[in-house]
Amino acid sequence: MNISMLLDMAVDGFGDRVVIGTRDTGITASRLRELAIAGAATVRDSGADAIVYLAVNGPAFPVAMFAAARAGVPLVPVNYRLGREQLDALLANHPRALGIADPNQAEVLERAGLNVRTPAQWLQQLSEPDVTKVDEDEGLDTEGAAVVIYTSGTTSAPKGVLLRHENLSSYVIGSVEFANAEDADAALVSVPPYHIAAVANVITNLYAGRRTMVLEQFTPEQWLDTVRDEGITNALVVPTMLARIVDSDADKTVPALRGLAYGGAPMPTRVIERALELWPEVGFVNAYGLTETSSTIAVLGPEEHRAAIGSSDAPVRARLGSVGLPVPGVQIEIRDANDAVLGSGEVGRICVAGDQVSAEYAGVGRMVDERGFFDTRDKGFVDDEGYLFVGGRVDDTIIRGAENIAPAEIEDVMLRHPAVLDVAVVGLPDEEWGQRIEAAVVLRPGEHVSREELRSFVRNALRSSKTPERIAYWDDLPRTETGKLVRRHVVDRLIEQAATV
Structure with a gap:
């Protein structure tokens, strides 16, 4: 089609x-x-x-x-x-x-x-x-x-x-109800045109009958003004944008807003909790997908957000950090290094199949196995109810003394510190351990925390082997427009800084 x-x-x-x-x-x-x-x-x-x-x-x-x-x-x-x-x-x-x-x-x-x-x-x-x-x-x-x-x-x-065409059409028809939007419904998209979310939002909002607007240059104030002035009912942001919106001093009233989707990069728990408190009537959606999968393959919906934030049950509360359940027509398997399918709670490679999955590269062909599954190169696991948790890229894994360490685990802890705005944890070459853990940290304006205090904060939550040996304070981190961290640039800059000391 x-x-x-x-x-x-x-x-x-x-x-x-x-x-x-x-x-x-x-x-x-x-x-x-x-x-x-x-x-x-x-x-x-x-x-x-x-x-x-x-x-x-x-x-x-x-x-x-x-x-x-x-x-x-x-x-x-x-x-x-x-x-x-x-x-x-x-x-x-x-x-x-x-x-x-x-x-x-x-x-x-x-x-x-x-x-x-x-x-x-x-x-x-x-x-x-x-x-x-x-x-x-x-x-x-x-x-x-x-x-x-x-x-x-x-x-x-x-x-x-x-x-x-078949990949994109399958995605739209499998995930959107035709003409389900009201006449006045409008979506605000804040991603560049070369991102899969921009492509997907053109066709999904059109199929739903929803007017689409784009915000070319993002600022929290301009985003909020546009939402009010244009009667925006649905919006798409990346995590760094939502963080700036909830932390801004601008007027945050959004009377028409009913749905707010986010994705493209991991969402800090602190940010989504703050957003849920700020706009309790808004339905939040965490959408996880890749370019190779024609956009979204898993969704954590509004009711699941509300259930998680209001629950005292640890597994249910933890789902606020998940990307939800697979969308219709998509199969997800978690596999180990030998391609064996793992059970719930076991961390491995996220592999996905379905008609919307392209996994096809120019000059290379389709990168799927004999069963049609594509290896996303993302790490993750599913819980007992099938909710998918994403733990970063396979290539991001830090191997320290034969121990596999996920940077995302350390980053999540560091982001809980009230002085920390953004953080990147990477592994650098080390003669004794193979790799050592280092972190680049962006502090909130006007905040200060010593490196040793921050290291102790991590050590108290995790353990010494997962505590960064060195912490650098930077004004910002190298991220793409959609909020993805460019880790190789972090590694290069940390190495360069170490060489000049």
Whole structure:
């Protein structure tokens, strides 16, 4: 099923409803399809085999997505924060693409030899009365790649993940009820277009009939103002954003907000507890997924959040730190190093299967086993009721004296200290132990805590072998726009600092 059919369904169900942008100047479902049809014609007339999108999020993005789908070529949203060398290498994979770029990024695509227009020029071009239209009766590609997303490269060079139409369609139809939103419902998305959540939110909110707005530049004040001014009922944030919102001094009244989803990185317990206290009527959703799985594969829903925060039963309370239960159509197994399936409570590799799971890389193929399971490279376990707990990347494991130590366990403890705002724990080479534990810590403004006091805080909660040997205080940590920690940059900087001492 080509994702254009999701747009066709929206037009048939609520064609006059604004689905993209502001209430006053937004794009209706019918207009979105008209623009997509014109965009598909532009793609075909140019002979392009992809649309490369190197710009901030906005109305041009969903138009480009559905234009590409109708033209039978993939949309390639590119991280505009990559360095020149990475961008040039990535764009070399798409020499025949049609380019859409912000004015300050146009030179990057022109250097790659692409025909470029800005988002405003793209929309204006498709609005011209004499623009060619694609024959709507022409068959749509249902097997090809709808989107190619390059992974963030937090541990290696970015890899192109192919998300086929069947993967994205399976995700939407399996997790969203068609036209279930009210006329006034609106979603606010605060992630960049090259993140899977941005792609997923375009098609899921459209399928639900919910208007989608994006926040190009996040500040707590602007987010809160937009939620109030636009009557936002549903929103998506990453953990670092929610932390800044709940800690800000801004007016936090959000009268229309009914649902707040978060994901992309681990959520500190302190932050979600504070948010639940601040907005008890809001339904919080923790969504766990990967680019390779077409977004969400497990969800901790609103009632589960409320049950966990209000429970005195330790296992139920602990579920506030879980990512919930698998979504329909997804199978999850926890496996050991020998691929044996583990039981509840046993930590291993999270492996996942289902129609929405792509696990396909450009130039490599699908990375699944004979049963169709994809190794996420995340560590985790399930409890007795099937709730999934994620414990970081397999590659993040610190091996100290033959003991496997999860950085997330130490980070969770350090984040409980009232003076600590952010923290990263990593393993550095050590001649005696193989690796030693070090931490980079960001303190809250105006707070102070000595290194030894912080080490004692960890030691009292865990044990000496899991206590960082060295703690560095930094102004911020290297994170992606979606809040993912780039651990290799932490390691490099700690090594560099140690060498200069």
